[in-house]
Amino acid sequence: MEGMKTNNVSNNKENNVDLPSKIEKTNSQLESQNFISDLLKKPPTTKIGTFSNDELFVSDLLTLRPTMWLNDKIINVYMRLIMESDMSSIYATNSFFYKKLLSAQNNEIHKWTKNVDIFSKKWMIIPIHLDNHWAVCIVNFIKKTVSYYDSQGRKDEGLLNIILQYLEAECNKRKSGNFSGWRVQHVDDVPKQNNFWDCGAYVCMYALYTCKNLKWDFSDEKMPEIREQILMESLNKKIREPPALIRNRMSLQTSHQHVLLIESAAESQASAIFPQDRRDSQCMAIALYAVVIMCSNDQKNITRRGMDEIIKEGDAYYVSCRNSFKKIPNCPKKFLMSSSDNSVESPPTNILP
Structure with missing residues (x-):
């Protein structure tokens, strides 16, 4: 009210x-x-x-x-x-x-x-x-x-x-x-x-x-x-324009007959927003997270901003998986991560008092 x-x-x-x-x-x-x-x-x-x-x-x-x-x-x-x-x-x-x-x-x-x-x-x-x-x-x-x-x-x-x-x-x-x-x-x-x-x-x-x-x-x-x-x-004095919807299909054909490229996000697994020692290592985690999200939502409403969030959340999922290996006895060290990797970008704080 x-x-x-x-x-x-x-x-x-x-x-x-x-x-x-x-x-x-x-x-x-x-x-x-x-x-x-x-x-x-x-x-x-x-x-x-x-x-x-x-x-x-x-x-x-x-x-x-x-x-x-x-x-x-x-x-x-x-x-x-x-x-x-x-x-x-x-x-x-x-x-x-x-x-x-x-x-x-x-x-x-x-x-x-x-x-x-x-x-x-x-x-x-x-x-x-x-x-x-x-x-x-x-x-x-x-x-x-x-x-x-x-x-x-x-x-x-x-x-x-x-x-x-x-x-x-x-x-x-x-x-x-x-x-x-x-x-x-x-x-x-x-x-x-x-x-x-x-x-x-x-x-x-x-x-x-x-x-x-x-x-x-x-x-x-x-x-x-x-x-x-x-x-x-x-x-x-202006509405912030909403992000453009990602096109479901592009004109670019891949080597597979029924596979077309989907417009990518602005960020990637190699982006500087992630720590150097885990860039380019999260591809499977990000891909798995993306499949789950895109299959559970109407793809027509997925935006570039939404794809950026998928990459960030996929990276966080990767961090969680790597941390879970610490609980496995005799786990190879290459699967373990340093404590510096545990940080995930926190959301911005509200500016209204």
């Missing part, structure tokens, strides 16, 4: 902050992480900048801290960023759109989209604020569906019908076409929250993953990282 109310803050120029041109979270850019940490320590009234029609303050960014409730400004900015990532295919409303529909102010709603032909898009995102909870409706103009996503599994037929009626009125007013074949649905086979504070972050991911056709791979455990992602993308 998340609150929508934003804080009233003064627009004091002394409290404004200048952002660097681009902020990224990488292992080699600790300065960016330090900047964000320092930024969140500034007074809540410190102005971050203007994003579309929304002015963001430190108080807004603080709602992205773990266990906090995302406010309407963060939701609206992120919906806008998703839309701007593909203006030809995506249209996103703000969180006040549905409230106007409820108040039967259709004429005012039509003014909001008077310069946009929503039926020329593929997607329309409508964030929904329900008192103390966030949900989202996503319209697919290609499939003629209005889908409701709720991280608590709630259902609301009335809400879906209100949006469907709006679309029909919009179609009749602007296109004078035949509004038929449309259907509404509640989408259940998606990640769900198991707490009381992450529904806003789930809404952001439902919108992003649906419009970008990504595999549902997020959960409560990933929410701290996702909140950081939303924060940095909001500061950068």
Whole structure:
């Protein structure tokens, strides 16, 4: 459950902050992480900048801290960023759109989209604020569906019908076409929250993953990282493009008639991310790990980033196997590894306090 109310803050120029041109979270850019940490320590009234029609303050960014409730400004900015990532295919409303529909102010709603032909898009995102909870409706103009996503599994037929009626009125007013074949649905086979504070972050991911056709791979455990992602993308005013999917088949034919090459990962068993004394030794462990992962997942959703993770996890599996040899009596020394090999790269720490 998340609150929508934003804080009233003064627009004091002394409290404004200048952002660097681009902020990224990488292992080699600790300065960016330090900047964000320092930024969140500034007074809540410190102005971050203007994003579309929304002015963001430190108080807004603080709602992205773990266990906090995302406010309407963060939701609206992120919906806008998703839309701007593909203006030809995506249209996103703000969180006040549905409230106007409820108040039967259709004429005012039509003014909001008077310069946009929503039926020329593929997607329309409508964030929904329900008192103390966030949900989202996503319209697919290609499939003629209005889908409701709720991280608590709630259902609301009335809400879906209100949006469907709006679309029909919009179609009749602007296109004078035949509004038929449309259907509404509640989408259940998606990640769900198991707490009381992450529904806003789930809404952001439902919108992003649906419009970008990504595999549902997020959960409560990933929410701290996702909140950081939303924060940095909001500061950068740009959605980080998802990794391109690895092609299942390439045009390059191998010496075997029915074997084609699969696009490789960016890393390899010889990469410098591994200690020198075990590079090029983990091929069987990595291959075995890759076979298990690729057979248990839809290969169409394997990305280059995913392949890099497979190589890292395969290397960790190799380390585990080598360590297990220590328990075998009279095991040849060549199968044993030094204690320096026991280290596996630890994940980056969260930058949000």
